[in-house]
Amino acid sequence: xxxxxxxxxxxxxxxxxxxxxxxxxxxxxxxxxxxxxxxxxxxxxxxxxxxxxxxxxxxxxxxxxxxxxxxxxxxxxxxxxxxxxxxxxxxxxxxxxxxxxxxxxxxxxxxxxxxxxxxxxxxxxxxxxxxxxxxxxxxxxxxxxxxxxxxxxxxxxxxxxxxxxxxxxxxxxxxxxxxxxxxxxxxxxxxxxxxxxxxxxxxxxxxxxxxxxxxxxxxxxxxxxxxxxxxxxxxxxxxxxxxxxxxxxxxxxxxxxxxxxxxxxxxxxxxxxxxxxxxxxxxxxxxxxxxxxxxxxxxxxxxxxxxxxxxxxxxxxxxxxx
Amino acid sequence: xxxxxxxxxxxxxxxxxxxxxxxxxxxxxxxxxxxxxxxxxxxxxxxxxxxxxxxxxxxxxxxxxxxxxxxxxxxxxxxxxxxxxxxxxxxxxxxxxxxxxxxxxxxxxxxxxxxxxxxxxxxxxxxxxxxxxxxxxxxxxxxxxxxxxxxxxxxxxxxxxxxxxxxxxxxxxxxxxxxxxxxxxxxxxxxxxxxxxxxxxxxxxxxxxxxxxxxxxxxxxxxxxxxxxxxxxxxxxxxxxxxxxxxxxxxxxxxxxxxxxxxxxxxxxxxxxxxxxxxxxxxxxxxxxxxxxxxxxxxxxxxxxxxxxxxxxxxxxxxxxx
Numbered sequence: 355x356x357x358x359x360x361x362x363x364x365x366x367x368x369x370x371x372x373x374x375x376x377x378x379x380x381x382x383x384x385x386x387x388x389x390x391x392x393x394x395x396x397x398x399x400x401x402x403x404x405x406x407x408x409x410x411x412x413x414x415x416x417x418x419x420x421x422x423x424x425x426x427x428x429x430x431x432x433x434x435x436x437x438x439x440x441x442x443x444x445x446x447x448x449x450x451x452x453x454x455x456x457x458x459x460x461x462x463x464x465x466x467x468x469x470x471x472x473x474x475x476x477x478x479x480x481x482x483x484x485x486x487x488x489x490x491x492x493x494x495x496x497x498x499x500x501x502x503x504x505x506x507x508x509x510x511x512x513x514x515x516x517x518x519x520x521x522x523x524x525x526x527x528x529x530x531x532x533x534x535x536x537x538x539x540x541x542x543x544x545x546x547x548x549x550x551x552x553x554x555x556x557x558x559x560x561x562x563x564x565x566x567x568x569x570x571x572x573x574x575x576x577x578x579x580x581x582x583x584x585x586x587x588x589x590x591x592x593x594x595x596x597x598x599x600x601x602x603x604x605x606x607x608x609x610x611x612x613x614x615x616x617x618x619x620x621x622x623x624x625x626x627x628x629x630x631x632x633x634x635x636x637x638x639x640x641x642x643x644x645x646x647x648x649x650x651x652x653x654x655x656x657x658x659x660x661x662x663x664x665x666x667x668x669x670x671x672x673x674x675x676x
Numbered sequence: 677x678x679x680x681x682x683x684x685x686x687x688x689x690x691x692x693x694x695x696x697x698x699x700x701x702x703x704x705x706x707x708x709x710x711x712x713x714x715x716x717x718x719x720x721x722x723x724x725x726x727x728x729x730x731x732x733x734x735x736x737x738x739x740x741x742x743x744x745x746x747x748x749x750x751x752x753x754x755x756x757x758x759x760x761x762x763x764x765x766x767x768x769x770x771x772x773x774x775x776x777x778x779x780x781x782x783x784x785x786x787x788x789x790x791x792x793x794x795x796x797x798x799x800x801x802x803x804x805x806x807x808x809x810x811x812x813x814x815x816x817x818x819x820x821x822x823x824x825x826x827x828x829x830x831x832x833x834x835x836x837x838x839x840x841x842x843x844x845x846x847x848x849x850x851x852x853x854x855x856x857x858x859x860x861x862x863x864x865x866x867x868x869x870x871x872x873x874x875x876x877x878x879x880x881x882x883x884x885x886x887x888x889x890x891x892x893x894x895x896x897x898x899x900x901x902x903x904x905x906x907x908x909x910x911x912x913x914x915x916x917x918x919x920x921x922x923x924x925x926x927x928x929x930x931x932x933x934x935x936x937x938x939x940x941x942x943x944x945x946x947x948x949x950x951x952x953x954x955x956x957x958x959x960x961x962x963x964x965x966x967x968x969x970x971x972x973x974x975x976x977x978x979x980x981x982x983x984x985x986x987x988x989x990x991x992x993x994x995x996x997x998x
Contacts, residue, residue, distance in 0.1 A: 377795055399763040443806050490705075
């Protein structure tokens with residue numbers, strides 16, 4: 355049973371009980387609002403041998419990232435993370451030092467955004483080490499942003515540069531310590547907690563998600579759930595100087611990691627066209643950098659990729675589509 | 677690093693950020709109340725090779741129990757479970773049938789108490805199969821019951837019989853299919869969801885928890901957190917006929933599984949003495965069986981075990997203490 359088949363089994367199995375609020379389908383589940391306030395919940399599991407190797411991955415980074423991916427999911431709903439829970443299965447033979455560094459990474463990110471670790475579970479493991487983090491967010495129900503809310507004509511924006519994490523992964527796999535900015539984007543990504551909450555408070559922001567699988571997949575999810583298409587101008591993708599240097603050296607088109615690379619954990623959102631300039635100015639004043647308009651929501655189907663206004667060739671399009 | 681050392685590391689690591697509501701220490705964390713309503717959260721992890729073996733444990737029972745232990749934690753807080761989340765790491769080679777039965781068990785318990793599965797995560801596993809379930813409960817903040825609320829003089833009560841699960845585990849390990857009531861208590865325990873919510877609504881109930889590690893440990897936690905002691909009369913422990921038959925056959929003192937056996941998932945609570953008769957009558961009218969008064973909270977320290985009013989001998993006391 356592959357992942358998609360398993361997910362379909364879970365969906366069938368869970369259809370017998372009506373959801374409490376909004377369930378499977380967005381970055382977080384949304385509990386019914388009480389007094390105009392809503393709670394969102396997300397959970398992610400990291401498995402040794404799949405997401406990390408005990409022998410090579412820095413324990414600090416694993417602890418940081420285990421929490422980061424969940425805080426990013428909460429941020430993408432437009433509300434603030436307020437608590438986390440961490441369950442871990444621990445095999446024999448892992449040195450104390452590993453756990454100390456793991457918890458240091460987890461704790462440092464908790465402190466950075468003031469999100470307390472409120473509980474969890476620990477068990478022995480007869481095989482690998484597995485980590486499961488659950489994060490809770492809370493905020494005004496009216497601020498919740500969904501993937502399904504994009505409208506034709508919306509400007510598609512990202513907050514911050516794309517592709518750094520994918521390049522960092524390549525560097526890490528080769529044991530390289532060059533381009534620390536790229537490595538850090540992969541090992542210890544900073545979830546856009548403040549940006550997410552701020553964007554949640556803005557009515558001109560329609561759909562929002564975080565980029566965990568590359569915009570080719572994450573923007574496609576917004577389109578699928580909104581019943582829209584999108585058009586993306588590749589020359590508008592925000593790319594860091596380090597990524598450009600790295601891609602020149604490696605003879606890679608930098609659009610590839612920016613579009614298909616995973617784990618950027620930057621926010622991807624759509625904005626009412628008439629208010630996009632105002633939102634951009636306010637965002638820039640608040641955060642000291644501008645969000646990047648990378649394209650537009652269309653009434654079509656699927657994503658059109660353009661370079662300087664011309665459709666990109668088939669081969670590239672084939673690579674960047676799901 | 678053993679489990680206690682790891683838990684202490686987690687507590688140290690999490691002390692840097694003030695909790696959001698009430699964190700580590702009870703069956704669930706409690707989020708701050710909004711409009712008089714509170715949300716509780718708990719998470720539990722089950723690891724292959726520790727909690728179950730793929731080759732021998734019935735997949736249906738694993739799915740059922742993965743949810744049951746979490747619903748029991750919510751019930752023990754005095755509120756109603758409203759949602760669950762399930763994350764799973766899936767190794768290669770597990771037959772489709774296993775996942776179908778696993779989800780059937782999970783789903784049947786979801787339906788039984790109307791608790792929807794609202795989200796989760798699935799990942800490949802390079803080693804064992806690991807399951808992490810998170811449950812959310814919701815109810816009146818004033819109904820929340822804590823381990824720390826026992827008062828000297830309170831009557832200690834349990835809802836339902838004790839020790840069946842421990843005997844069922846012994847039977848299951850021997851591949852026996854005798855005593856289906858005991859086997860079922862181990863494989864598919866029914867969390868006391870309705871009882872928990874009802875007891876939560878009663879002011880005369882002070883402390884409450886669920887019995888996951890045997891009353892020797894779980895009552896001790898109530899005592900430790902309440903700053904009290906307790907006295908338990910062994911002849912008052914509620915024991916099923918099947919357990920009595922089984923223990924006679926096996927030449928076991930039935931008090932041992934009742935006190936030290938894990939995973940009974942029955943509620944353990946303390947009741948204001950003056951109102952205990954009224955509570956017992958109302959509970960019996962509501963649920964069709966009486967809760968069992970097994971002892972009393974004292975102003976002392978630790979648990980005194982009595983048989984017909986006389987202190988039990990040292991050997992037994994040594995066995996049943998932590």
